[in-house]
Amino acid sequence: MIFQRTTVMLTWILRFTTGSLDAIPRLIIRQADTDRLRYTQNQNHTVLFLSESNDELYVGGTNAVYRVELNQNTFVQNFSLEVTGTRSCRQDSCENVITVIQEFQDSVFVCGTNALKPHCWKLHNQAGNESMKAVESHKGNGISPFFYTQNSLSLSVEGDLYAAAPLYEQGSHLQFRRMLGNKTKVWMYDKWLVEPTFISASWVSRKEDPHNDKIYIFFREKNSDSSPEADPWISRVARMCKVDEGGSKRFFQNIWTSFLKARLVCGIPKESLYFNRLHDIYIQHADDWRKSRVYALFSSSWNSSAVCIYSVKEFEKIFDNSNFKGFSGDVPSPRPGMCVNNTKDLPMSTISVIKDHPEMEQWIHPLHLEAPFYISTNNYTKIIVDNVTAADGRQHNVLFLATDSGKIHKILDDNFKPFIISETRLFSHNAEIQSIKLNPQKKKLYVGYADQIAVVDLQNCQAYGDKxxxxxxxxxxxxxxxxxxxxxxxxxxxxxxxxxxxxxxxxxxxxxxxxRDIISTVLTGHFAVPMNIPFYFSCPIYSQHATYTWEYNSKSTECQKNGGNCLHLIATVQGEDYGSYSCVSRERDYVEVIQKYCLNPVNKNAAAHIPVIQTIWVVIAAALISQLGR
Structure with missing residues (x-):
């Protein structure tokens, strides 16, 4: 049975990833070295935060916060945050690794591991000075993890700070809490989650009805089904009311009274095949919350990735109408999970359902029901989505997916059909992406690596050519x-x-x-080559979606691809091989001659005078023929 399911899954993956040229990046773009901000020393972990003005980027590293002036693309301050208090740490944990940066109560709020004693600081700009100073500090337990490798997240909402981080060094008591601010501290009931990994948290505002504002959290948790066919993880979305102040002193005091959770489905339901491991989330907020979309990145045990797109409106539909899993009684009033004026006055019957049956019976399906929006054999780690106004005034969504090898894939959401516009290679070697942030106003991506921040211009239009x-x-x-x-x-x-x-x-x-292109293309090379030696021609592959052929002497042959080049190999030059050669690209309704060569014979006595460059060309041809012939 397991083998059969695996075979079906691989069949679907192959259908999505090899059935069309649209499944591969059309263009390979290599990032210029100039668009980089380099650290003075390598960072094991970084966290990026973009200010509301979008003019400053804050970078949390080890023992410091860097402030970047985006109009100049320069570091303007390195604010030192050394370990506070006495150290009681092991050799690998004696630094203060910054894990949280948020705008909170008119300040930049920063938290770090602080040598196994999590701590937080409020940073303020000094009047008339570009530098910042710490004006207040807090204990960071429950906000920052003890080690930067431990799971955590944070969210700032209207003067309140929400966070998920373990309370103890061993990583235990990991849950989502409201930790600081104007409202009551609230946390989770211990039995609601099983070994969770928190992915993202977001506030969904209802301008016309702020009383019903919700906090959503996305996570995966351990699957209670331990059968061999079951994936060890299940992906979830949960919600809580922003006005939730916890229960009365008698029952559920300081515990969420509106917590509900539901399973996120991403897969092929007809085949009962699912991508169960949630990795990243991007919420595209709309003025009308019902039109807000959630782009979710998943992986499967079959070493593949998928993106599914959800509607916040559908989330609310499930939470407001689904039965409660395992609950068979009459649904009390007010319905469990509803936002009420005073949560401390909720009846015991409502809170009891929340306590014992917080999971929805119905699953949440994506907007595209039959299969994921996008399936790939690439191992993606992060997702960001931008909304772009096209030349005709219409809106289009563009996804940016980061691979585990440090590349960025740019994908057009064409009415739930993906088109991979390009792959941006930021390095000549593989490099792990630690963090990524979108600046939608400046149309830039800021990509954090161990030694630098790479700035990706999303409007790099000159890369597409001059036609x-x-x-x-x-x-x-x-x-x-x-x-x-x-x-x-x-x-x-x-x-x-x-x-x-x-x-x-x-x-x-x-x-x-x-x-005119075919007739008047500039001659790329003119070669005089004797017979009975190997030779080859090469032209660059520009578009991965185009087909390339070599046309010569009224013949046409497909090119042999070698890296980013289209080759025509001649094992041994014969009389019929002399003549003109054109490398022709065809894509949709466009035809272009990329390069043109002329191969001419030489006298035997002139063979010794073949230029050095042509001799090298012959040696390379022999090596290529040997390599590609294997």
Whole structure:
């Protein structure tokens, strides 16, 4: 049975990941070394926080908080936060690793491990000075973990700080609590969660009805089903009312009285195959909370990743209407989980259901019911989503997925159909991404590594080339053809996001351009080569979605791909091999000659005078033929 399920799952993965060119990045982009902010020393762990003004980025590292001026892309301050108090630590834990940065009560609130004694500080800007100083400190138990590797999260909402972190060094008593602020401290009932891993927390505001504002938390917990076929983890979403002050002194004092949880489903229900391990969450908030979307990143035990998209409106529908799992009595009034004016006055019958049956019987399904929005064999670790206004004024969502090898995939959400616009490679080697933050106003991604922050320009339109057709084929909502270049979107510029149809560039002119390309392409190389030696031609592969062929002497052959190059290998040059060679790219309705060569014969007596560069070319050809022929 397990083998059969695994086979079915692999079949579906192959269908999603190899059935279309759209399943691979169209373009490979290599990030310039100039867009980087380097630390003075490597960091084991970093946390990024973007100020509400979007002009400053705070970076929490080891024993310090860095402040980055985004308009200048420079570090403007290194605020030292050395260990406070006496040290009672082991050699590997005697630093203060910053784990929390939030804007809280008109200050920058920072917490760290503090050599196994978690501590927090409020930082304020000094008047007339760019530097900051600590004006207040708090114990950090329950807000910061003892080790940076321990699970934790934090959330600041209207003067209140929510957090999940273990209360003890061993990692025990990990739960979600309201820790500081104007409202009562509230925490969880111990039996609600089983060995949780918290992923994200978010406040969903209802401007027209603030009394019903909710706090959502996303996590995975240990599966009570221990059968061999069951995944050891189940992914969840839970909610609590922001107005929840806990129960009365007699029952559930300082414990959430509105806590409910439900299972998040991401998979192929018809095959009973699911991605059960939640890794990251991005909530795209809308002015109308009902239109807010949740993008969730999952993995499976089959070494694959998936993205599912949910509606906050559907969350509320399940929480407000589903039966309570394991509860068979009459649902009391007020219904468990409803937001009420005074939670301390809730009847025992309502709180008893919350206490013993907080899980919803119904599962929460994504907006796309039959299968995940996106399935990949890549091991993704983080997800961020931006909303972009296209040239026609319509809104489009773009996903940014970070891989475990340090790359960023840029994916268009085309009405629940993914199109992988590009893969950005920030290093020539694999490097772990520690943290990532989106600045939607400046259209930048800030990606934290051990030794630096890489700044990714989301409007890197020049990477698509200098022709209208190439710009349109990119299907990048950030970019459009301005008339002279591929540039950040302006109203009325040329785009075709849904199809990438280049005829929009003016069909008759496009046809003429194609013909001129084929006829008048600049000769890339002219080679005089004797017979009976190996030789090869090469041209760069620009688009992974295009097909490349070599056309010569009225023949056409597919290229042999080697890395990012399209090769034509000649094992031994014969008379019929001499002539003109064109490397031709075809993508959708666009045809382009990339490079053109001419291969000519030489006299035997002139063979000794073949230029050195051509001799090297011959040696490389022999090596390639040997390698690719294996």
């Amino acid at each position: 209208c057709e190439k710009c349109v084929l990119s299907r990048d909502p950030y970019c459009a053809w301005s008339g002279s270049s591929c540039a950040p979107v302006t109203k009325g510029a040329i785009q075709n996001l849904l199809e990438g149809n280049t005829s929009i560039c003016n069909q008759s002119a496009a046809r003429g351009r194609h013909k």
